[in-house]
């Protein structure tokens with residue numbers, strides 16, 4: 171899109187910019203299953219660096235991870251590391267972030283290059299309630315941006331009181347972040363706030379409202395797909411600045427920061443080291459059915475096997491190996507056989523015959539069928555296409571079901587699947 175060399179041109183002399191992210195919920199980077207996916211922490215620097223550090227404020231509003239499992243903890247640490255590399259100024263911890271942070275022994279000034287604020291610190295918490303950065307515009311104007319967060323489950327007036335040392339006048343801009351699922355947002359006194367960032371209502375951050383005095387109410391984004399941007403335009407002679415909101419999609423053509431690309435590899439390594447795929451919760455397979463692997467079908471279904479071998483399902487696990495995600499339980503499930511069952515794939519070493527989207531992924535465990543030499547039908551559990559070809563992981567699938575179905579054809583006569591309409595072949599062959 172735009173090159174970084176000309177980037178300073180995107181921020182005129184009388185302008186500063188606030189960049190904000192939040193509600194990443196563990197999306198460090200898009201899975202890469204389909205083209206056109208937005209996001210990736212490794213693409214953020216290219217956007218932030220369009221504005222010089224002295225004229226920008228980079229913040230994260232919190233909720234970095236989805237839950238509190240082992241993988242979430244790894245992600246939390248990786249996010250904290252990433253905020254440092256990306257030169258964030260300040261991050262706001264939500265209630266659940268604070269719990270995780272204290273479990274992990276994270277405290278402010280613990281070697282991070284950014285500050286941490288929270289509305290939810292206990293009395294002895296080391297995290298501050300608010301943060302201030304001094305901004306110097308190229309036109310010579312100097313002002314402060316104050317930032318604080320409040321929890322929407324608690325009384326907003328009480329929380330806001332005393333947060334900002336100066337009122338919305340003179341030489342400061344006040345930004346308030348609202349977190350949690352409560353209903354505070356509408357009740358915040360906008361007389362003291364220039365910019366209110368409320369919880370997301372969609373993946374893309376959006377301007378909800380501009381007050382009569384020009385203050386903005388913005389809903390944050392989700393899953394790191396976009397970066398929110400608020401330009402503070404403050405010419406020499408005007409008393410108060412004008413605020414302008416925009417959202418920047420993190421498209422695939424935006425340059426990746428090499429340090430963050432490396433950090434993602436560290437993440438993949440950590441996930442592998444603690445053996446998360448072996449800890450994946452699994453259902454017990456009923457009736458002692460066993461997955462035998464695609465090779466066990468070959469002797470009787472040579473034609474089908476040959477056809478399948480030429481198609482992408484048959485190397486789905488190698489695809490993960492190529493990108494280094496073969497130990498990530500968030501990836502493996504759709505790229506192997508039976509990951510959710512005790513009889514299914516666990517690791518390449520233990521269950522090499524169950525790698526890839528093999529025959530039994532769709533036809534079910536083959537033990538009874540094989541032992542009976544085809545007399546007993548293959549059984550459930552059988553996965554339907556849409557269990558893996560979801561809108562997130564297979565963007566094109568929904569509109570092209572027929573094409574997808576035709577592409578996997580490996581049977582000798584054309585067989586219509588229950589949920590897919592396939593053209594009837596009028597041709598009749600007589601033997």
Ligand code: HEC
Nearest residue numbers: 462466467470471529530533536539540543544546547548
């Ligand atoms: C010992 C030979 C043999 C082996 C091994 C075998 N099959 Fe079959 N299979 C048959 C026969 C015989 C039929 C029924 C005749 C037909 O329709 O072609 C059949 C039919 C099928 C069918 C259609 C009927 C149904 O059960 O839904 C599917 C699907 C199938 N096999 C899948 C598999 C898979 C998957 C494997 C490997 C796990 C496998 N087969 C292994 C012999 C075998």
Ligand code: HEC
Nearest residue numbers: 482483485486489504505527553554555558574575577578
């Ligand atoms: C267990 C998950 C899973 C199921 C179930 C599944 N797929 Fe896939 N499919 C994948 C994965 C993973 C890939 C990508 C493999 C690769 O490229 O490494 C893929 C790739 C494909 C492709 C190749 C796409 C292309 O553009 O060439 C087609 C076509 C396809 N699947 C069709 C189907 C159909 C039709 C069904 C249902 C009958 C189905 N899939 C069921 C996981 C699944």
Ligand code: HEC
Nearest residue numbers: 201202203489493495500501504557558559560563564565
């Ligand atoms: C819900 C199931 C699902 C999950 C989870 C999943 N994938 Fe996939 N993946 C797919 C499907 C389906 C395709 C084929 C998409 C298509 O062609 O329409 C695919 C394709 C891919 C491809 C091939 C893309 C190409 O065009 O060559 C890569 C790489 C990939 N996945 C990586 C990952 C990684 C990394 C993760 C974990 C972060 C992951 N997948 C998690 C279902 C999944």
Ligand code: HEC
Nearest residue numbers: 464467471474475478483527528529531532581585586587
């Ligand atoms: C992505 C899912 C998927 C995979 C993987 C897959 N199949 Fe199929 N298979 C289907 C679908 C869908 C059909 C056609 C509709 C039907 O008959 O159920 C089919 C049809 C068949 C048939 C003909 C069924 C009949 O009733 O005559 C056989 C035999 C078969 N597959 C065997 C295999 C073997 C062997 C493999 C592995 C080498 C395999 N399939 C891999 C989905 C899959």
